[in-house]
Amino acid sequence: MEVYALVGRSGTGKSYRAQHLAGLYNIEYILDDGLLIKGNKVITGISAKRENTRIAAVRRAIFAEKEHREMVLKAIKEYNPDRILILGTSEHMIQSIMKSLEIGDKYKLIRIEDISSPQEIEEAVRTRRQKGKHVIPVPTFEIRKDFSGYLLYSIRQLIRGSENDERAYEKTVVRPTFSYFGKYDITPSALRSIVTFSAREVENVDRVLGVDIENVKSGIKITATVSLSLREPLYLIANRVAERIKDNLEYMTSINILEVNIIIKHIKMD
Template sequence: MDVYALVGPSGTGKSHRAVLLANKLGAEVIIDDGLVITGSQIVAGVSAKKQPTRIGAIKTALFTEVEHMKTVIEYINRIKPAKILLLGTSTRMVDKIAERLILPVITEYVYIEQIASEKEIRKARRMRTQHSKHVIPAPTIEVRKSLPETIINPLQVFLRRKGYQGNKGWLEQSIVRPTFTMYGKLSISQGALRAIATHAAAAVPGVAEVKRLNIIRSEQEVSVEIEVILDLTSKINETSRDIQFRIKEYIETMTGLTIKSINVTVAGVKVQEIV
């Protein structure tokens, strides 16, 4: 197994370029901020961005928690990748990660200055300091599973290098706002979720009234139970599907939470009075 490391100070754009470097090196696995990413999936680990403090985030990134460390070691031993790319703020940090995960000695250190210009690094620092945003090298849906209550935006990376033949699926990344920024931890109340779902359902053509709505929430998933009155002219099956689609779209887009199920009950139909 060959182990590579991408090294650079915090906020210099390492995660943004990790997928491109991994693809160039032929590394199947990226380890970044406590997460193990293979291809387009977060397959193991715990994100440092879930921690409420910077100290907690550093400990997570260094795999100091025993169960976290064991889970990642077991995954790596199971898939036996030929090459791994580690990300860290210093050679000491990536050496420590390699040691804790019982990986071979790092084959090569790649410094951010080798693959990014001064202008690009300044831009990355500005994104971190002014907007408190950090890139996780995985698709939006994968990041949502790991960070359900963090503000998430997709980032499409387009390669302009002529003749590039890489896996285009690796080029989709996500920008997150860490929970330990000046914005504090993002908490979404049950009332807010009910309001979003009610608004979404009421906007569906054919819905006359939302009679009852219940939100059942686990740590990362939301189930919705909704009872509606439809217009007499509505097609029940089609309108019910539209309600499910609209609620799912609104909640997942506005909150980053994942919808587990949406159960729609049609309690009756409304007959318009003839004047």
């Protein structure tokens, strides 16, 4: 296995540049902050950005926890990658990761200064310091369940790989708990208000009679009871209501919406 190491201090844009670098060297697999990533998909692992403190995040990133380490080690042995890119803040961190995951001790070192300009690094550091934003090099739908309620948004980047191969990659920007400049909580009543107003935005919804919210580990399940006007097939109206509720809630709260169920209790006839 060929190991490539991208090294740079925290916040200099390593995760943002990771997919571009992987494309240049034809690398399919990336180890970044506790996650094993293949292309645009998370294979296994637990993101260090979910931790509540910086110390816990570092321990997660170097696979210090036995269960986490064995989970990723098993996947590496199963997939047996030809090449892998490891991201770290120092060579010592790279060596610690390699030792934990039993992938030898030889690597090709690439520093963030080799692939980013001083201006790009300075801008990345400023964004991290002022806004607490971190990048995870996978699409939002890949990690939404693990970051339900976190501030998330996506960015897309067109990357040219080897032999004129161009691919569009999506990255996710997240503000981890340890980077918050404060915390926010959303009460169930606020969520119910968003659901109610979202449903009312849909044509042929007469009233919203009730909203039930079930919290589970990876997100929430919504059940809205409505009264509809009978002007078109009911399932079409119900589908539009469910889609509007899901879209508005995810956009406004970043909570992972697992289900939106619509109960039609009354029908209004003209």
